[in-house]
Amino acid sequence: MTDASPDRSRSPRVSADGFSLAKLLLEGRAFFALIAIIVVFSFLSPYYLSVGNFLTMASHVAIFGILAVGMLLVILNGGIDLSVGSTLGFSGVIAGFLMQGVQLTSFGVILYPPVWVVAVLVCVLGALVGLVNGVLIAWLKVPAFVATLGMLYVVRGAALLMTNGLTYNDLGGKPQLGNTGFEWMGFNRLLDIPIGVLVMAVIAIIGSIILNRTAFGRWLYASGGNERAAELSGVPVKQVQVSVYMLSGICAAVAGLILSSELTSAGPTAGTSYELTAIAAVVIGGAALTGGRGNIRGTLVGAFVIGFLSDGLVIIGVSAYWQTVFTGAVIVLAVLLNAIQYRRRVKLPSPAGGSPTSPQKDKATTADPALEKTAG
Amino acid sequence: MNAAPEFEPAPGDTVLAARHIVKTYGGTHALKGVNFDIRRGKVTTLFGENGAGKSTLMKILSGVTTPTSGSIELDGQSVTFSSASDARDRGISIIHQELSLAPNLSVRDNIFMGREIRGATGVDFAEEARQTRLLMADLEEDIDPLTLVQDLRLGQQQIVEIARALSVDSRILIMDEPTSALSATEVEVLFRVIRDLTARGVSIVYISHHLEEALQITDYAVVLRDGAITATANARHINLEWIVRNMVGENFDLGSPPTGYAFGEVALSVEDVSVADASSSERSVVDRLSLDVRSGEIVCIYGLMGAGRTELLECIAGRLQPSGGRILLDGKDISRFSIAERIARGLVLVPEDRQRDGLVQTMSVGANLSLASIGAFVRGMLLSRSQERSLVEASIRDVHVKTAGGSAPIGSLSGGNQQKVVIGKMLTTNPKVMLLDEPSRGIDIGAKAEVFRLLSERAARGLAVVFSTSEVAECLSIAHRIIVMHRGRISAEFTADATKEEIMAASGEAVVSDHEEHRSHHRDRR
Numbered sequence: 089m090t091d092a093s094p095d096r097s098r099s100p101r102v103s104a105d106g107f108s109l110a111k112l113l114l115e116g117r118a119f120f121a122l123i124a125i126i127v128v129f130s131f132l133s134p135y136y137l138s139v140g141n142f143l144t145m146a147s148h149v150a151i152f153g154i155l156a157v158g159m160l161l162v163i164l165n166g167g168i169d170l171s172v173g174s175t176l177g178f179s180g181v182i183a184g185f186l187m188q189g190v191q192l193t194s195f196g197v198i199l200y201p202p203v204w205v206v207a208v209l210v211c212v213l214g215a216l217v218g219l220v221n222g223v224l225i226a227w228l229k230v231p232a233f234v235a236t237l238g239m240l241y242v243v244r245g246a247a248l249l250m251t252n253g254l255t256y257n258d259l260g261g262k263p264q265l266g267n268t269g270f271e272w273m274g275f276n277r278l279l280d281i282p283i284g285v286l287v288m289a290v291i292a293i294i295g296s297i298i299l300n301r302t303a304f305g306r307w308l309y310a311s312g313g314n315e316r317a318a319e320l321s322g323v324p325v326k327q328v329q330v331s332v333y334m335l336s337g338i339c340a341a342v343a344g345l346i347l348s349s350e351l352t353s354a355g356p357t358a359g360t361s362y363e364l365t366a367i368a369a370v371v372i373g374g375a376a377l378t379g380g381r382g383n384i385r386g387t388l389v390g391a392f393v394i395g396f397l398s399d400g401l402v403i404i405g406v407s408a409y410w411q412t413v414f415t416g417a418v419i420v421l422a423v424l425l426n427a428i429q430y431r432r433r434v435k436l437p438s439p440a441g442g443s444p445t446s447p448q449k450d451k452a453t454t455a456d457p458a459l460e461k462t463a464g
Numbered sequence: 465m466n467a468a469p470e471f472e473p474a475p476g477d478t479v480l481a482a483r484h485i486v487k488t489y490g491g492t493h494a495l496k497g498v499n500f501d502i503r504r505g506k507v508t509t510l511f512g513e514n515g516a517g518k519s520t521l522m523k524i525l526s527g528v529t530t531p532t533s534g535s536i537e538l539d540g541q542s543v544t545f546s547s548a549s550d551a552r553d554r555g556i557s558i559i560h561q562e563l564s565l566a567p568n569l570s571v572r573d574n575i576f577m578g579r580e581i582r583g584a585t586g587v588d589f590a591e592e593a594r595q596t597r598l599l600m601a602d603l604e605e606d607i608d609p610l611t612l613v614q615d616l617r618l619g620q621q622q623i624v625e626i627a628r629a630l631s632v633d634s635r636i637l638i639m640d641e642p643t644s645a646l647s648a649t650e651v652e653v654l655f656r657v658i659r660d661l662t663a664r665g666v667s668i669v670y671i672s673h674h675l676e677e678a679l680q681i682t683d684y685a686v687v688l689r690d691g692a693i694t695a696t697a698n699a700r701h702i703n704l705e706w707i708v709r710n711m712v713g714e715n716f717d718l719g720s721p722p723t724g725y726a727f728g729e730v731a732l733s734v735e736d737v738s739v740a741d742a743s744s745s746e747r748s749v750v751d752r753l754s755l756d757v758r759s760g761e762i763v764c765i766y767g768l769m770g771a772g773r774t775e776l777l778e779c780i781a782g783r784l785q786p787s788g789g790r791i792l793l794d795g796k797d798i799s800r801f802s803i804a805e806r807i808a809r810g811l812v813l814v815p816e817d818r819q820r821d822g823l824v825q826t827m828s829v830g831a832n833l834s835l836a837s838i839g840a841f842v843r844g845m846l847l848s849r850s851q852e853r854s855l856v857e858a859s860i861r862d863v864h865v866k867t868a869g870g871s872a873p874i875g876s877l878s879g880g881n882q883q884k885v886v887i888g889k890m891l892t893t894n895p896k897v898m899l900l901d902e903p904s905r906g907i908d909i910g911a912k913a914e915v916f917r918l919l920s921e922r923a924a925r926g927l928a929v930v931f932s933t934s935e936v937a938e939c940l941s942i943a944h945r946i947i948v949m950h951r952g953r954i955s956a957e958f959t960a961d962a963t964k965e966e967i968m969a970a971s972g973e974a975v976v977s978d979h980e981e982h983r984s985h986h987r988d989r990r
Contacts, residue, residue: 301846303838310835313826320783320813320821321836321889322804380826 117425118372118389121418125393129400136403143282147350149395150284151176151343153388155362156369157288157295158339160387161332163370164299165312166379167225167232169333171239172340172366175217176359178247179210179344184256184354186210187270203261203269211341217243218337222330236333240363247356255355259348271352284346288388291339296384308332313380368415369394372422374429393418479504479667480525480556480636485534487520487691493878494520496691497534502636507658507668509678509699511707512688518671521688522638525669526558527551549578555635559625559642567614572596574613575628599627604653619646626654630661637661638669643677655681675707687711718913718941721762721960722920728759729794731928732780732811732897737789739775739952748787749775751952757928759896762919764943765932768971772952773932774816777899780930781813782806793897807836810896814886814903816932822886823874830856830870832885837892855892863888863918880911887915891922898922900931904938916942936964 130137155172162169186206189198201209217239224235261268276283299305310318311325319325343362348354373390375382394415401411480502487495495517502508502525512518523529525536527545536543538554545551548558565574572592581588581595596609605623613621622642629637643651658668658681672678679685685702687695687710695710732755739750749772757763767773778784780791782803791799793811801809815821823832833856834841841851856870863884867877874882883903890898900919904912919929920942933939939946939962946958948970956970 297846303842303847306831306835306838306847309827309831310824313824314820316821317815317824318835319803320781320815322807322893323835324802324804376826380824 118374118386118393118422121372122389122393122396125396125400129396129404132404133400136400141403143280143285145396145399146285146392147282148399149391150282150288151347152362152365152369152395153288153391154291154339154343154346155366156373156387156391157291157384158336159363159366160370160373160375160382160384161295161299161308162232162336163367163375163377164308164379164382165329165332166315167329167332168236168367168377169218169221169336170233170236170363171217171221171243172336172343173359173362173364174240174243174247175214175337175340176344176347176362177356178217178243179214179341180348180354180358181247181250181256181356182213183207183210183270183345183348184259185250187259187261188256200261203272206270207345210345211338214337214339214341214344215334216337217340218334219330221337222333225333226326226329244356244360251356253356255353257353259352259354271349275350284350287342287346291342292384292388299384304328304331309380365394366391368419368422371419371426374426376426390422477504477506478502479539481537482521482525483535483537485521485524485531485536487517487524487529488532493691495524495531498688498691498693500525500686500693502667502669503684504667505662505665506683507662507670507681508684508686509670509672509682510686510688511675511678511711513711516688516711517691518688519640522558522640522669522671525551525636526556526638528558552632552634555633556638557629557632557634557636558638558640559629560640565613565621565624565628568612570610570612571600571607571616571624571627572609574624575599575631577628579632595631596627599631602630603627603657605650619650622646623650626657630657634666636667636669638671640671642670643672643674651677675704679704679707718938719916719920721942721944722924725760725924727761728926730756731759731794732757732930733792733795734776734780735790735792737776737779737791738787739772739779739784740787749952750779750786752789753949753953754789755947755954757897757930759926759928760923761945762923762929762931762943764939764946765930765949766934766936766939766946766967766971767932767949768934771949771971773949774901775952776949777813777901777930777932778815781811781899783813807890807893807895810894812836812890812893812895812898814883814890814898814900816901816905818879818883818886823882825874827874828870829860829865829867829872829874829877829885832874833859833865833870833889833892836889840892859888859892863891864914878911880907880914883907883911883915884918887918895927897928897930900929902933903931904933904935912938936967939967940964 126137135141155176158172159169183206186201186209187203189200191198221232221236221239224230224238225232259270261270272283278286299308307318307323307325307328310321310323311328315325340359344359347358351358369390370382370387371377371390372393373382373386373388375386397418398411398415401414406414478501482498482500485495485498485500486493498517498521500510500521510518510521520529524531527548527550530544536545538556543554545554545556551557566577569577572589575596576592581591583591593609600607600609600623603623603626605620607616607620607623613624616624623646626639626642629639642654646654658670662668662683670678670682679699679702682699685695685697685699685707686693687707689711695706697706734753734755736752736754737750738748738752741747741749751772753772753776755763765773765776775784779786782798782801782805786799789799790797793806793809796809798806798809798811806812819825824835827835830852834852837855838847841848841855843851853870859865860867860870865877865884865888866881874885877885887900887903898919903915903919907915916938919927919931923929923942931943939958940960944960946960946962946967947954948956948958948967950971956967958967958970
């Protein structure tokens with residue numbers, strides 16, 4: 089399910105200074121961390137290493153994995169989306185609301201939309217939240233952190249208002265109303281694999297194709313790496329920016345559908361602080377928060393690292409408080425390693441004598457009043 | 465390593481000796497084995513063109529960066545500086561070319577930043593203020609210690625920067641373009657301070673683009689060219705001509721205008737275009753400028769800093785909105801078009817600062833080259849890898865990029881090759897008009913000649929080329945027509961047989977800013 093295609097936008101694995109074990113460990117650190125987690129917990133608990141447990145853990149990972157794919161797109165663009173947890177919760181609430189039937193008072197009827205219509209409407213809603221984020225950031229120049237932080241509150245508030253703080257418990261639908269099947273996403277399995285995991289895989293594959301094989305993906309990497317250069321090369325940087333927030337919103341909506349389907353209930357506080365876990369997965373996966381670097385493969389591995397670690401701690405009976413500490417430590421470690429990996433590269437090759445980042449670069453580039461004086 | 469003619473080591477009075485200093489940034493060799501001596505109680509001036517490596521060398525000597533290889537001896541002892549404060553502790557301080565002040569803090573706080581004077585109850589602000597007043601008195605500048613730096617004019621900020629360096633009792637003081645924003649009077653004060661310092665045994669390293677001015681104050685002259693020392697001499701034995709000759713080297717042939725074909729129709733037409741100044745609305749940086757360029761023609765825009773060249777080109781390319789006038793491409797008004805639409809219609813810009821505006825550092829050479837022409841290899845929804853590869857390979861051959869291949873990181877290339885990638889990226893869109901803002905900035909002379917040859921080949925095949933420069937020698941290379949810009953307008957137009965003197969006279973050399981006005985008075989007096 090991870091993308092096997094080499095990521096063209098990254099530097100080649102083997103550079104001029106050759107192949108080295110340290111380099112391999114550094115580049116593949118998230119993957120090695122995942123293997124280490126699996127090995128360690130398999131020793132500590134007899135229940136950890138089994139197909140059944142892996143599938144259960146994978147279905148936990150799915151929610152974060154889907155959020156993280158959307159988050160990766162935003163982070164590749166050099167932004168951040170703090171609103172995905174709230175969007176996830178809001179999506180569940182809207183799904184619950186629609187499943188109860190929509191009363192059209194003027195016509196005196198109650199509409200019971202079928203499940204697929206509910207799913208589509210919820211995704212449209214996620215995209216709308218993303219559109220608001222994108223427009224605020226790209227056109228109105230609100231910093232991404234602030235804009236999405238605001239939306240975090242607004243969307244969560246909307247979810248609480250809609251339900252008055254209560255939870256929709258009955259999402260099953262009724263056969264006579266033709267709206268059954270909502271729990272399919274959360275409970276069913278295809279070839280023994282939970283639907284949520286399959287949805288994550290499909291989203292990851294689509295994401296990989298978008299990033300590696302489409303013009304949009306190239307535009308995204310370019311505008312995240314250097315927005316000014318991308319713009320001067322004809323990249324529609326604003327449209328790209330709005331699109332990534334919309335895609336992130338859709339991912340959050342899908343995650344919301346799966347979560348409420350798994351629980352067959354939709355609470356307005358679902359998904360609180362999930363955005364931070366998604367960001368952590370992206371960072372552990374090696375993406376740079378400054379934009380332009382990162383891929384789906386790494387992000388998924390990052391999501392699995394977090395999920396397998398916390399589930400493993402539950403299985404061996406470590407207290408929930410310690411789980412929080414461990415997860416935090418892993419995130420800090422990941423960021424440290426990112427810093428080591430990118431330190432060499434972040435420094436731009438600067439032209440001799442001038443400072444490319446200097447705000448007063450014009451002064452540095454005034455060529456030769458000297459020459460003019462001599463000849464004049 | 466280049467041989468250093470007239471290099472005479474002076475062991476007795478050398479306070480700092482840098483030996484075989486090499487500094488590379490990615491694939492760029494900023495310094496190629498430099499030997500540099502600082503003499504006790506003397507002013508040593510480092511001359512060199514932009515990009516020669518002056519600032520890099522000074523950053524190494526002041527501990528701001530570390531050399532890739534080479535050694536530094538201080539009083540005969542080998543030393544390595546771990547940081548700028550480490551070098552400062554050993555008595556070396558630097559006045560940076562770009563101001564490094566905190567604009568939100570007062571003059572006093574800036575001067576003592578990081579070295580606050582401790583008193584019984586925290587910082588002894590009264591003592592700091594007293595010392596600041598003394599420094600200001602010494603520099604003959606009437607600035608209150610509590611004034612915020614952001615409220616000072618640029619020249620006064622530079623004085624504060626100098627005062628900060630003076631406040632540390634250094635043995636070696638490096639001044640990188642200390643006078644660029646100073647008035648003539650302030651320069652005289654600074655020179656008096658420098659003489660006082662050298663009389664007390666302080667060694668000065670001085671860097672300035674104003675050669676005459678530097679000649680007044682210096683004891684020794686060292687010339688740096690393309691990262692290597694080309695000459696060293698006692699200031700008594702040299703004159704301006706010696707400096708320029710060693711700075712520029714032999715007249716390198718940058719080519720001549722391509723001939724043997726007739727120009728085509730007018731490809732680009734600029735009609736009465738104005739661009740408002742971003743900082744003050746009533747001023748225009750480009751002022752009702754009109755210009756026609758035919759296909760096959762190469763036009764050079766010469767002008768000093770602030771003449772409006774960059775703004776004109778960015779406005780034509782769509783980065784800046786004009787405040788008036790029209791831009792026509794093949795007779796069609798494109799003033800309202802986006803950058804992408806202009807590129808699609810055949811109008812492209814190679815920006816001045818390739819690091820900031822030209823390249824995506826996180827992407828490979830190939831992805832950078834193909835960035836502007838992605839549409840050419842999209843099949844259905846997806847990118848065609850094979851078509852992209854052939855496009856990238858063709859482009860690498862076409863513009864002679866020296867690279868390990870399309871997948872190499874862009875940072876591995878030298879400055880000249882990076883510039884060729886930016887040009888190649890725009891050429892793959894098959895433009896009709898190509899604008900280049902200072903295309904030769906920060907690249908060595910060989911790469912410069914190659915870029916110009918490339919442009920003249922393309923012009924002969926019908927490309928209209930407009931490039932800007934601030935070096936007169938470049939005007940008189942491949943351009944069919946030379947336009948001189950001054951204060952946002954065209955002040956003169958020349959054919960390829962113009963002389964350097966004519967071009968420079970038309971650029972209104974001295975009246976770009978307040979500071980430049982001071983300069984001109986200064987010169988007139990002399």
